[in-house]
């Protein structure tokens with residue numbers, strides 16, 4: 195079977211506006227651009243321009259202003275925004291809420307992203323997906339296209355975790371993974387609970403923010419890639435296969451601290467030499483099998499960390515990522531074996547401890563196919579890829595079939611004022627998002643999208 199032709203046919207056949215006799219709808223690229231430019235003013239450095247990026251840390255005045263602006267855009271698009279107890283903005287399309295409840299077609303299609311940023315962040319991370327979701331809804335209402343499933347837009351609260359050091363706050367609350375102890379965290383004299391109140395949430399009712407598994411027809415998020423793969427490949431659309439599993443290990447190497455001048459080379463128990471061998475071994479183990487798995491040693495502490503003392507103790511981290519969690523388990527086992535061999539050879543002790551493990555969040559194959567066929571129908575090249583960064587989509591995936599669309603990041607730069615996605619690519623991503631909403635809307639059951 196010619197796969198490309200199959201997907202093109204699927205894309206064309208599944209689209210409802212054929213019945214309306216209209217052309218294929220496109221989002222309004224100029225309007226999307228002007229909204230992105232306007233949103234970038236909230237958190238812009240004083241006296242700066244769009245090119246200077248934003249610092250829109252969650253719960254700050256900049257965040258509050260940006261959220262108010264986004265809610266005004268939602269109302270203009272016919273959406274009715276409300277703030278949930280965790281501070282997330284959810285907005286249903288008003289016309290959809292009047293439809294009689296049908297099972298299971300009454301489950302909503304949820305579309306969105308976040309608008310908080312890291313300090314000195316860019317104008318596209320989160321903003322693009324949030325505003326493109328609103329633009330898609332506005333285009334559907336203005337062209338009179340009604341979806342079979344209720345449409346709902348979300349702007350998640352504190353995705354970046356720049357305010358209290360915990361990312362995905364809003365989406366974790368929605369799946370019941372924001373512990374109440376986290377509300378007691380204090381930064382600059384303000385508890386996280388009070389910060390959530392500041393943006394209109396109600397942490398005393400946090401439990402009411404929860405949504406149940408299988409409560410979404412589909413979750414869709416458009417996002418910048420934040421890496422350089424799409425740009426290097428000359429492909430405008432990434433079909434995300436899932437958000438990678440992350441395995442974090444802590445390594446402690448114990449040698450013997452001794453005088454750097456009087457201890458002969460053959461008698462040393464140098465913890466840093468052992469750690470250096472292990473770090474190179476980790477790179478070798480991670481790269482010896484084909485695939486896109488990555489492994490990083492990014493943090494190292496040497497004690498006593500003095501010029502004239504042989505290092506006695508070294509602690510370092512290991513961060514392993516891949517879509518396949520079992521692959522990471524095998525890699526971790528190999529690292530432990532190699533650590534034991536290096537310890538014996540260097541007369542040190544090496545302890546490798548697992549710190550955290552996050553399972554991957556896989557995108558539903560049916561949603562991936564809907565994204566791919568939507569790109570095909572628009573004449574856009576696409577490629578499948580994992581997301582090495584975390585996203586709210588990984589939490590939303592627990593509530594229903596999830597799909598993410600990536601667009602190119604120029605130079606692979608993100609979390610920087612230099613973060614850039616061309617306006618053409620922003621518009622392409624928004625068009626694919628719009629068509630994907632319509633394509634998944636044609637699926638009757640959540641199960642057919644899994």
Ligand SMILES: [Zn+2]
Pocket residue numbers: 308319320353417
């Ligand atoms: Zn983001």
